Amino acid sequence: MGIVSNPKRSLNELGLSAPIHYVQTDAAINVGNSGGPLINLDGEVVGINAMKLANSDGVSFAVPAIYVEEFLQGVDKQIATGSKVGYPRRRFVGLAYYLLDDEAKRQDPDYASLECGAVVHSVTVGSPAHFCGIEPGDVITKINGQQVNSTTNVQKALHDTTKDTLELEISRHGRQFKVSLKFGDQ
Template sequence: IDADGTILTNAHVVEGSSEVLVTLHDGQQLVGRVENYDSLSDVAIVKIKGGKSLQAAKLGKSSDLRVGEWIIAYGSPGELKDTVTVGIVSALLRQSSELGLGARRMSYIQTDAAINQGNSGGPLINLDGEVVGISTMKAAYLDGISFAIPIDLAMDMVRQMRKYGYVRRPHLGMKIATISPMVLAELRSSIPGFPPELKSGVIITDVSPNSPASKAGLQGGDVIQEINGSAIVEA
């Protein structure tokens, strides 16, 4: 991502290693130091030792992507070097919770470009030759469904790791649930004097001790109906 030899890849590619062997496009092999990585987001930074005047990839903006746009995945699946596959952007902001990876709190670019073992950490490129994502995984039991980390998000991870040494994540320390018709009926039957005008929102089901939510005075049973004038109707 720069002429000094900074490389972006997946954390699961380099995790547990302090150094890796980097092969450039011309076959030249250089030692790369694993500068830092974040397992939760699966983003890693590798710095080529003695790297200088290298050709850097042109970075685009994943926020400019549109569903249906053509993209290219580049990698070495099955050790087949310099393999290119093409596809379209199938979905944007696919949430990790939809993939059974809720703890990651990530969003992904979904594509039908073939991504297999060996593509991990490789670039997802738009038709202008700009890197818009980092290929990271595929759906295990479905064809034509693969995922990439948006480059905007990946670069934010890089900035945080270099500034703080880790990725900072917001934490409220509370659990909430949508007030569905079933939940609403239960609340009205179990809580005397429950406000009859309250018909929607989210209810706080648990607050962790000494958490930001606790310090702000929030308690279990509180109902949130709006934030900054915007209605909150689901968790």
């Protein structure tokens, strides 16, 4: 048994693009067991376990069952009408990040002089972020010339379908440089 600590958690402040709210829980979610049901004490499925917060024990997220139901109803309609079943492809960058804050500045002297930015937590091997040379620990200070001071800046750039490339300004160990990141699809 566990606890649902927030039934409508927005993931924007964690640097994730999510059009929905998630159920925040302390259910143990690890590689290999995401995708399983989150069940209440009455045996009802209330969500689908989706992810856990990196570097954290006991903070996990589930997609609320209502969204799963809506998605499946949409698939049923597509099948019934003979439409192609699927969903829009998402732009894929291949990195996880968190916003630079005072705690990160205290822990790493390389970050102390930076005003703001997105600290790269991890990079997926073979992703667009990997191919353009981004590394964990890098700080993305600007995207397309705009200073990164909130997750909103990052999400707007990721969802701007008028551009196929992001121009990023990076700080790495006190050194500044620029990279061009071409989107992939997922």
